[in-house]
Amino acid sequence: MTTAATPPEPTAENRVESVAVLTDGQRRRVFGFVRRARRPVTREEVAADSGVSVKLAAFHLDKLVEAGLLRTRYETPAGVRKVGRRPKVYEPTGTDIHISIPERRPDVIAEILIDAVLTEHQEGSARAAALRTAHRRGHDVGSAERARTRPGRLGPERSLNAVEPVLESYGFEPDRQAPTTLRLLNCPFHHLTARDTELVCGINHAFLTGVLDGLETTGINAVLAPHPGRCCVEFCEPGADAGA
Known part of the structure; x- marks a missing residue:
């Protein structure tokens, strides 16, 4: 699906x-x-x-x-x-307005989980289906952004330039540490992590990896780097020391 x-x-x-x-x-x-x-x-x-x-x-x-x-x-x-x-x-217009400072986006996780449950009977366990669905959702988001901006070939630094507006729109509060390192200062799904940290962080990681894949970035990975007070995912070049 x-x-x-x-x-x-x-x-x-x-x-x-x-x-x-x-x-x-x-x-x-x-x-x-x-x-x-x-x-x-x-x-x-x-x-x-x-x-x-x-x-x-x-x-x-x-x-x-x-x-x-x-x-x-x-x-x-x-x-x-x-x-x-x-x-x-x-x-x-049908637009729902909600305010949260910092930004929280539990609706994204909820939509992914609903889609995952609907596909469970076809593709295996609900957890695995959730991760696949999260990646597909992220890929759709990244593809739409690439189609909108037409950035051409994206190396490491330009990849982060391309993904930052997407991250900002989802409430991650991206913070560029270096030309090719990006931390996320806010977790939009914070309140859901108390229910199952491993699952929510895994879904988040799959979603953000999908965004990169949809954007067709190169030389940058979304890596799990849990740290108190920040999102569990960082963006960096392969082999870089994430989570410091």
Whole structure:
């Protein structure tokens, strides 16, 4: 079974900005109304629900669109009489917003484990299937990044340049120690390691190895190098002293 590549998720900075937009009480009410409607709504409907002018409703709606929480298009909603040109309507984007500092990403591990269990009957034990699935998921992520950036041939240093943005987007907080050595200061899956450290670290290692393989890097390995307060994986040249 091939795991489909997942679309890029909002960065931590994007999520903070989205939450900041919702600090305004009136804007939260507008957002809540649009979400509860379960259909595209007009500025006039939002204004009527919120008890504000259409102009102010439009202002709040457009701020929510800018933050990525709503999307907009032109159409006549069901139950609204068509008069003249189609009105601008708003609906949720479906993006879930969560904030954690430092970044935690248990959802990635959860998705991998679910996919692994679904393939267990075909490919062996659940643990082995989890590692295979993690590598496939990482490979999809790396391949998508390579297709997006078209970096050409990647030697050791350029490999780390290519993988750093991916690691940052997943909350690993990459820290370049040398041109060809990269530590990860944060484990996005930290809370899950208490359940089974060996399994979670193994999945993490397989996922990050898959990212490198998808990017088609050379001269850099993802190696297990457990260290208190850091991710268990580091990136370095083969034979380098990892974990110091």
